[in-house]
Amino acid sequence: GESVGLHLPTLSVQEGDNSIINCAYSNSASDYFIWYKQESGKGPQFIIDIRSNMDKRQGQRVTVLLNKTVKHLSLQIAATQPGDSAVYFCAELGGDDGSSNTGKLIFGQGTTLQVKP
């Protein structure tokens, strides 16, 4: 079946350091991946996405890396700030062929990022 998982439930980093949050997925046919950030009491907020024909994509202070060989996804946050404290979820498009045309997202368990001042 489809599943998406994260390696660590909690990650604690010092303010100003770089953070790396990891995610493993099981469906080798998955075509599209997204990282979401969820702050306490709020809904998930889009951070960055990547298609399977790419290895890396950069945004503002964030980079997503995709390793299709080992079915691994990571989110790197540069110069982590207190406002980055949240739960981070990776998600993939659902469907057996990894390309749901209805937009169904399958979420992983989530990693809580704690930023120490």
Place this chain on the structure above:
Amino acid sequence: EPEVTQTPSHQVTQMGQEVILRCVPISNHLYFYWYRQILGQKVEFLVSFYNNEISEKSEIFDDQFSVERPDGSNFTLKIRSTKLEDSAMYFCASSPLGVPSYEQYFGPGTRLTVT
């Protein structure tokens, strides 16, 4: 910036009662979704909705659940006879759903507590 809104923010109901959770998606979006998140767990897909009909639903979305877009702005999730295990955060999301991005915009959620 346009955003998805949901009401109520918190709903308490007794087991067996019907509840309707309401959402106003972003106005020019075409796809609408409901997800739920049981406390401390991951976000789970319930249903997607496009062109006034369900396009995909999960195993969770059984006969007790239904969705409706009664007018041009609201999108509702109805649970006919609530069970204790329906207690969760329910998130509505919408997207323009176009290549290359399937970015979905989530609302703040409705916390449903079934007693």
